[in-house]
Amino acid sequence: MQDIISVERSLLYIQQHHVELFNCTAHEMKEFEYLIKNGGLNENDAWIIAFNIWLLLIPDKNDIIYSAEKTLYYPANFLIMNELVLNYSFKQFKRNHHQKRTIFIVALSIANGINQWIYLVMEKYNLMDLYERNKARRYFDSHLGNPEEIKILAENQARFVKASVKELKTNSFNQMIKNCCDEAINISMQYSHI
DSSP states (O other): OOOTTTTTTTTBBBHHHHHHHHHHHHHHGGGGGGOOSSSSSSSHHHHHHHHHHHHHHHHOSSSBBHHHHHHHHHHHHHHHHHHHHHHHHHHHHHHOOOOOHHHHHHHHHHEEEEEEEEHHHHHTEEEEEHHHHTTSOOOOGGGGGGGHHHHHHHHHHHHHHHHHHHHHTSSSHHHHHHHHHHHHHHHHHHHHHH
């Protein structure tokens, strides 16, 4: 995990202590690693999604904000993140749940849900070439590529944003977030009785 999660791969402005806290939490709660699976992005990238979601959920006295630079490279991810923070189920969860374990579990559950939703969008809107491209690399390092790779990234982001906007008009994203929050609460409750 130490080599996957980093300040540089976060979509948010953060400090190193956030990375260390997440890694420590992940180490303490290894029994929940099964929640992260391959989807539209590989498993390592799903962990980075989980880290970004966890950052949005943790009570931090300093506001965590979007990285302006990363919005240029990853507009699809910011579209999804904006939808997430506006989602009713997500806001309710954040308002009502403050236990470390539950926050971590929901971050993993939503990350997996988003990763599966990304795959659904790719499959439904004939973007499987993006899936093939993503499974062989670290997606969240794409902005570090050469100019030709950056150009391809921008083109692919535009294609995925267009498809995502269409899919967001359905209820699939909101239903997925609700299901993930419910799943995380149930898992956390099961572990609190052990």
